[in-house]
Amino acid sequence: MDETVQFTLNGKAVSLHVDNDRMLLWVLRTDLELTGTKYGCGEGLCGSCTVLIDGEAVRSCQTPMKSVGGKHVTTIEGLAKGEVLHPVQQAFMAHDALQCGYCTPGMIMTAAGFLSHHPHPSRGEITMGMENNLCRCGAHKRIIEAVATAAKEMEGGF
Amino acid sequence: MRKHHHIDAEAAALRETFEIDRRDFLKLAGGGIVLFFTIGELPAIAQQRQARALPTDFNAFLRITENGRIACYVGKIEMGQGIVTSLAQMLADELDTALESIDMVMGDTDLCPWDRGTFGSLSTRSFSPALRAAGAEARLVLLELASEHLSVPAANLAVENGIVFEKDHPQHRVSYGELAHGRSIERHATGKAVVKKFSEFRIMNTSHLRRDGREKVTGKTVYAADMRLPGMLYAKILRPPSHASKLVDVDIAEAKLVKDVVIIHEGTLVAALHRLPDMAEYALSKIKARYETPPTAFDDNTVFDHLLKAAAGGKIVAQQGDINKGKAESAAIVTSTFLDGYKAHAAMEPHAALAVIENGKATVWASTQNPFTCKEEIAHELGFSSENVRVITPYVGGGFGGKTRNLQAAEAARLAQLSGKPVQVAYTRKEEFFFDAFRPAAVVTITSGIDALGKMSAWEYNVYFAGDRGAAHFYTIPNAVTTAFDASVNGAEGPHPFATGAWRAPGNNTNTFARESQIDIMASKAGVDPIEFRLQNMTDKKMRDVLTLAAEKFGWVAAKAPSKRGIGVACGIDAGTPVAAIAEVEVDASTGTVRVKRVVCVQDMGLVVNPEGATIQMEGCITMGLGYALSEHVRFKGGEIMEENFDTYDIPRFSWLPTIETAFVTDNEAPPQGGGEPAIILMGAVIANAVYDAVGARVFQLPITPARVKEALEKNVK
Ligand code: FES
Ligand code: FES
Numbered sequence: 102m103d104e105t106v107q108f109t110l111n112g113k114a115v116s117l118h119v120d121n122d123r124m125l126l127w128v129l130r131t132d133l134e135l136t137g138t139k140y141g142c143g144e145g146l147c148g149s150c151t152v153l154i155d156g157e158a159v160r161s162c163q164t165p166m167k168s169v170g171g172k173h174v175t176t177i178e179g180l181a182k183g184e185v186l187h188p189v190q191q192a193f194m195a196h197d198a199l200q201c202g203y204c205t206p207g208m209i210m211t212a213a214g215f216l217s218h219h220p221h222p223s224r225g226e227i228t229m230g231m232e233n234n235l236c237r238c239g240a241h242k243r244i245i246e247a248v249a250t251a252a253k254e255m256e257g258g259f
Numbered sequence: 260m261r262k263h264h265h266i267d268a269e270a271a272a273l274r275e276t277f278e279i280d281r282r283d284f285l286k287l288a289g290g291g292i293v294l295f296f297t298i299g300e301l302p303a304i305a306q307q308r309q310a311r312a313l314p315t316d317f318n319a320f321l322r323i324t325e326n327g328r329i330a331c332y333v334g335k336i337e338m339g340q341g342i343v344t345s346l347a348q349m350l351a352d353e354l355d356t357a358l359e360s361i362d363m364v365m366g367d368t369d370l371c372p373w374d375r376g377t378f379g380s381l382s383t384r385s386f387s388p389a390l391r392a393a394g395a396e397a398r399l400v401l402l403e404l405a406s407e408h409l410s411v412p413a414a415n416l417a418v419e420n421g422i423v424f425e426k427d428h429p430q431h432r433v434s435y436g437e438l439a440h441g442r443s444i445e446r447h448a449t450g451k452a453v454v455k456k457f458s459e460f461r462i463m464n465t466s467h468l469r470r471d472g473r474e475k476v477t478g479k480t481v482y483a484a485d486m487r488l489p490g491m492l493y494a495k496i497l498r499p500p501s502h503a504s505k506l507v508d509v510d511i512a513e514a515k516l517v518k519d520v521v522i523i524h525e526g527t528l529v530a531a532l533h534r535l536p537d538m539a540e541y542a543l544s545k546i547k548a549r550y551e552t553p554p555t556a557f558d559d560n561t562v563f564d565h566l567l568k569a570a571a572g573g574k575i576v577a578q579q580g581d582i583n584k585g586k587a588e589s590a591a592i593v594t595s596t597f598l599d600g601y602k603a604h605a606a607m608e609p610h611a612a613l614a615v616i617e618n619g620k621a622t623v624w625a626s627t628q629n630p631f632t633c634k635e636e637i638a639h640e641l642g643f644s645s646e647n648v649r650v651i652t653p654y655v656g657g658g659f660g661g662k663t664r665n666l667q668a669a670e671a672a673r674l675a676q677l678s679g680k681p682v683q684v685a686y687t688r689k690e691e692f693f694f695d696a697f698r699p700a701a702v703v704t705i706t707s708g709i710d711a712l713g714k715m716s717a718w719e720y721n722v723y724f725a726g727d728r729g730a731a732h733f734y735t736i737p738n739a740v741t742t743a744f745d746a747s748v749n750g751a752e753g754p755h756p757f758a759t760g761a762w763r764a765p766g767n768n769t770n771t772f773a774r775e776s777q778i779d780i781m782a783s784k785a786g787v788d789p790i791e792f793r794l795q796n797m798t799d800k801k802m803r804d805v806l807t808l809a810a811e812k813f814g815w816v817a818a819k820a821p822s823k824r825g826i827g828v829a830c831g832i833d834a835g836t837p838v839a840a841i842a843e844v845e846v847d848a849s850t851g852t853v854r855v856k857r858v859v860c861v862q863d864m865g866l867v868v869n870p871e872g873a874t875i876q877m878e879g880c881i882t883m884g885l886g887y888a889l890s891e892h893v894r895f896k897g898g899e900i901m902e903e904n905f906d907t908y909d910i911p912r913f914s915w916l917p918t919i920e921t922a923f924v925t926d927n928e929a930p931p932q933g934g935g936e937p938a939i940i941l942m943g944a945v946i947a948n949a950v951y952d953a954v955g956a957r958v959f960q961l962p963i964t965p966a967r968v969k970e971a972l973e974k975n976v977k
Contacts, residue, residue: 120538127537131493136485137478139656141607142688146905149607177478190476197468197875201339202475203607203656209476228913235905237607237657238339239882241916243875 106170110135111179121167126150128166129176137177137206141235148234149203151210152176158214177206180213188254189213189247198247200238208234212248222252291324291439292400296393296448320372321350321397327421327436329354329361329397333386334374334631336366337471338655338662340935341872342377344470346386348868352462353394353455354401356421356435358470366627366652368634376629378660378761387868387931388454395452404438457866457927464927466871471654481653483626484611484685491613491681492521493536494674495543497529498690502757502898504550514545522546523677528670532678536685555897556756562700563598569754570723573742577731585717585738589708591784592717596704597773598960599725599943600892601697601755602762603902605910608656609691614671615681620647625668628658633665640669641676648672659883660761664696689903696760697893701725703773707736713785715796722770724754729767729833729940732774734796756898763880764936767833768887768943772961775829775944779820779951788817789828789948799837801863804924806830806839809861812922813841820952825856827949829941834933838862840881840941842917844949848972851965853889853950855917860938862921865929873934877921880935884942885911890962 104121107114110133119128126143129135129152141149143162150162153175180187189212192198199205208231215230216222222230227248236244322330331350337343347361364370366377398418405423406413409431417426424432457464474480499506509529511522520542521532531542557565586592612625614637621641627633630650638645655662671684686694701724708717718739722730727743745754762768782792790810797803809815809828818824825846830839840860846853858881867873890909894901902908921938943961951957956971 123535123537127535130485131535131537134487135478136481136487139482139607140484140609140685142904144688144904144906147607177476181477186473186476193476194468194472197472197871199339199469199472199475200341200875200879201606201608201655201657202471202480203482205475206478228916231913233912235607235910235912237605237659237883237910239879239911240875241882241911241913242878242919245913245916 104167106166108169108171109173111175117166119166121165123166124162125152125164125166125169125174126161129161135176135178139203139206141204141207146235147204147207148211149207151207151214151234153210153214156214156217158211175210177210180209187213188259189216189251192247192251192254193244196243196247196250198240198243200240204234204236204238204240208236208244212251216248216252216255220252220255222249224249290443291322292397292404292442292444292446293320293322294393294397294400294446294448295320296389296396321393323397323401323435323439325436325440327360327434327439329356329435330364331361331390332364332371334366334368334371335377335386336628336630336652336655337363338377338628338658340876341469341869344467345869345872346390347470348462348467349387349391350394352460353391354398354421355418358462358467360421366630367649368630368651369649373631376632376663377658378628378663387866391454392450392452393448395454396446396448399452400444400446401435401438405433408433408438463868464866464870467869468871482608482611482656483613483624483653484608484683486613486624486653486683488613488615488681491615491683492532492534492678493539494530494532494671494682494684495536495539496670496684497543497546497548498693499550500899501552504552504898507549507551509549510547513547514542517542517545521678523674525677528673530674532674532680532682536683552899553897555899558896559600559700559892559894563702566700566702566724566754570744573721573744574727575740576727576743577741578739579736580738582717582719582738582740585736586706586708586719588710588738589716590711592706592708593777593780593784594704594706595777595780595959596702597769597776599701599769599772600961601700601759601895602887602891603692603695603697603893603908604659604661604762605691605695605908606657606659606661609686609688610662610667610694611683611685612665612668612671613681613683614668614675616641616672616675619643620649621672621675622649622651623668623672624651624653625665626655626662627652627665627668628655628660628662629665632663633668636665636669637672640673659763660765661695663760664694664758666694688905692893692902692904692908693900694758696758698762698765698768699724699755699759701766701769703769705773705777707777707781709781709785713787715781720774722773725769726766728765729770729831733799733802733832734778734793735798736796756895757900763883764833764940767831767940768884769961771829771831771940772943772947775831775941776947776957776959779827779948780957783820786819788819790815791817793828793830801924802830802832802837802839805837805861805863808922808924809839809841809859812861812920813859815841820948821955822952825949825953827945827947827952829944829948831937831940831944833937833940836862836864836932836934836937838937838941840938840945842945842949844946844953846950846953846968848954851968851972853946853963853965853968855885855915855946855949857918857920858945859920860922860941861924862934862937863924863926864932864934864937866927866931867923867925867934868931870923873923874921876935877938878919880938881919881942882911882916884939885915888942888946888962889915890964892962
C-alpha cells in the first residue's frame with residue numbers, strides 16, 4: 102500500500118511516498134541512492150544489508166518500509182561523524198579487515214550494533230555476535246581482531 | 260569458416276586504422292610523459308579483435324602528469340586480492356616517489372591496454388618484472404629531463420619523493436610534476452634500466468595497509484550494482500527451472516498490468532524492467548511460463564560413475580622410470596579412489612552490469628574478471644563491432660575465477676538495446692548459484708607402492724576432470740606416471756550438466772587432496788611419521804624448507820598416524836609457490852563433526868612485495884578452504900541446481916575459524932610468485948589427514964561431512 106513514511110536517516114528527516122511493503126534495502130539503494138548497503142542474499146542469511154534502526158543491527162532486506170516510520174535509521178554512509186570515522190570503521194582499516202570489501206558495510210554495522218550491547222566482549226562473544234554475517238574472502242580473523250580493538254577504543258563511547 | 264573470415268577482415272582493418280587509433284589513444288590518455296611497456300603476452304591475431312581500439316606493441320603504460328601524479332594503466336581488475344596496493348608499491352619504489360602519488364587505472368577497455376583477465380595468482384607474478392622495469396625506465400627518463408632542466412650531469416642527481424635534486428646542492432631541485440609540465444613525451448621501454456636491489460627497497464617488502472580501505476569502510480566504493488544513470492531501468496529475467504529446460508509457452512498479460520513496467524519478450528528472452536528493482540522482481544513473479552524438462556540423467560551422488568564413463572583419452576602429465584617395474588618391485592601396494600563434488604564460487608557480490616547505448620556505442624559497467632573478453636561477448640550479443648563497446652570495471656566484490664563468464668553483461672546490453680534505456684541486470688543469489696560455472700566434480704585414482712625399506716617405489720596417478728594443475732607429484736619416486744583425463748576444466752559442453760570453470764587454484768585443490776591423502780596412507784603403511792616420511796621421499800629444497808619451517812612453527816613432535824592427537828600435514832605447489840600446512844582438529848566421533856582448531860601454514864613466494872597483503876591472502880585461503888574441505892558441495896538433479904541460497908550452501912563462518920599462523924620462507928632475490936591461491940590447495944588434504952590422525956578413519960571424498968566421517972568410522976569397526 103502506498104503511504105508517506107517519515108523517519109530519520111543518518112541524522113536527517115526523510116519523508117517518502119512509497120509502497121510500504123517494499124523492503125528498506127531497495128528503498129535505500131534505489132530511491133535514496135545510498136548504495137553502501139549491499140544485497141547478498143535477500144533472505145536474511147548473509148548480513149550484507151545490515152543497517153542500524155534505533156541503534157539495533159537489522160537486516161534491511163527483511164525490513165518493510167511500514168516498520169520504519171518514526172525510527173532512526175543509520176547506514177554505513179552515516180556512521181562516521183563527518184571526517185571522523187567510527188571506531189569500528191577505523192579498526193577495520195587499521196587491521197586490514199577486508200579484501201573485496203563487499204561484506205564490509207554489513208560487518209561494520211553489525212559490529213557497531215553488537216558493541217552497543219557488549220562494551221567489553223570476549224573473543225567468543227564477538228564470534229557469536231558476528232556469526233550470521235558471511236564473508237567469502239575469508240577476512241574473519243582480522244574482522245574479529247578489528248571488533249576487539251574497536252571495543253577498547255570505544256570505552257569512552259562515540 | 261565465416262568466423263575466420265571475420266577475424267582476418269578485422270585484422271586487416273586493425274592494421275589500416277592502427278595509426279589513427281594510436282593518436283586517439285594518446286589523446287585519451289592526455290599529455291605529460293608517457294612510457295609504454297609490455298607485460299607478459301601481447302594479443303595474438305585472434306585476440307586483436309579485442310584490442311583493436313588500441314595499439315598492439317605494448318600492453319601497459321605509465322603517465323606522469325604535471326601535478327606530479329603517476330598513473331599506471333593496466334587491464335587488470337581489483338577484486339580483493341590487493342593489487343591496487345602491491346602493483347603501486349613496486350612503481351613507487353622504482354620511481355623513488357611516494358606510494359600516495361601512484362594512481363592505478365584498471366579494467367577500462369577504452370583506457371587500458373588489452374589484457375587476458377585477472378586470475379590465477381598471475382598479476383603479481385607476471386607483472387612484477389616488467390612493471391618494475393618500467394618504473395625504473397621512467398625514472399631514467401625523468402633523470403635525463405632533470406639533467407637538462409638543472410644543467411647538471413645525471414650522475415650528480417638523486418631522487419627522493421618525486422623530487423630530483425643535485426646531490427651536492429639539495430636545494431637545486433625540480434619535481435616530477437614540473438618536468439612533465441607542458442610536455443608531451445612518448446617513450447617505449449627499452450628494457451635497459453636496472454631495477455633496484457633488495458637492499459635499496461623502501462616500499463616493496465614493507466607492509467602497507469590496503470589503499471582502498473577508507474572508501475570500503477565508509478560505503479563509498481562503487482561496485483557494478485551500485486552504478487546509477489538517469490532514466491535507468493532494473494531488469495529481472497525469466498529463468499528456467501533447469502539448464503536442460505525448454506520454454507514452451509509464456510503468459511505476460513498479468514505482469515503487464517504492473518504500474519510503469521516494461522515487459523520485453525524476444526524469443527526466449529523474457530524480462531520485466533522497472534525503475535525500481537523490487538518492482539521489476541514483483542512484475543517477474545506475475546509472468547507465467549511453462550517449460551519442458553527432459554528426465555534427469557544423474558545427480559550429485561551418481562555423477563562420479565557418469566564422469567568415469569565419459570572420460571576421454573588421457574594425457575600423460577609427468578613420468579619417471581617404468582611404472583610396471585615400480586609396481587613389481589614394491590613390497591606393499593595401495594590403491595585408492597578419491598572423489599570431489601562440484602563447488603560454487605559464491606562471491607558475496609552477485610554478478611551485475613549496467614549498460615547504456617548512446618550514438619551506436621555501448622558502455623557497460625560490469626563485475627568481471629576479464630573486461631576485454633566481456634567486451635567481445637557484448638559486441639557479439641549486440642551485433643556491434645567491438646570498438647563500439649566499452650567495458651568499465653568498477654571494484655569487484657570477489658571473483659575466485661567465477662566472474663569470467665559475462666552473461667549478465669551481455670543480458671544488460673541486449674535489454675538496453677531492446678528497451679532504449681540504460682538497463683541494470685543484478686543477479687539474485689539464486690541466479691548466482693544457477694549460472695555459476697562450478698569447480699568440476701572429479702575423480703582421482705592412485706596406486707602407489709613402497710619398497711622393503713619403506714621408501715616410495717611406485718606412483719600411478721589418474722585424474723579425471725579436475726585438470727592437470729597440481730597433478731604431478733614432487734616426491735622422489737623412481738617409477739611413476741601421472742595421467743590427466745579431460746584436462747580441460749572450462750566450457751559448458753562436455754559431460755557436466757552445467758558450466759564448469761576455474762575456482763581459486765583450479766584443479767589443484769582436488770589433486771592435492773588426493774595426492775597428500777595417499778602419501779599419508781603410505782607413511783602409515785611404512786610406519787613412519789608423516790612429516791618424516793615426506794622428507795625421506797623429497798629432495799626439492801624449497802619444499803623441504805617450507806615443510807620444515809611449518810613443523811618448527813607448529814612444534815611438531817614425530818609420531819606415526821593415527822596418533823589420536825588429531826594433527827595432519829600436507830604440502831603442495833601452486834603458481835610457482837611451494838606451501839606446507841599443519842592442522843589440528845577435534846573430531847566428535849558420535850556426530851562425526853570436525854572442528855579445525857589450529858592451522859600453521861608456510862609458503863615460499865619469492866620476493867614478498869607486500870607482506871601484509873600476502874599474509875591476508877594466506878589467511879583468506881585457509882578460511883575459505885575450510886568450506887570446500889568440510890561442507891561445500893553443489894547438489895543437483897540433471898540440470899536442476901538444488902542450491903539457491905546460503906541456507907543450504909554452507910560457507911565458512913566466524914565460529915569455524917581456527918587459530919591461524921602464517922609464515923614465509925623468504926627468498927628476496929627471487930622474483931615474486933603467486934600468493935593469492937597456494938594455501939587453499941592444502942585445506943582438503945590437511946584436514947583429511949588430521950581427521951585420520953584423530954580417529955584412525957579416512958574420508959576419501961570431499962567435503963568431509965559429519966555423515967562421511969561416521970561412515971568411515973563404521974567401516975573401520977567392521
Ligand atoms: S541481503 Fe539481507 S541478509 Fe543477505
Ligand atoms: S571482504 Fe570480500 S566478502 Fe568479505
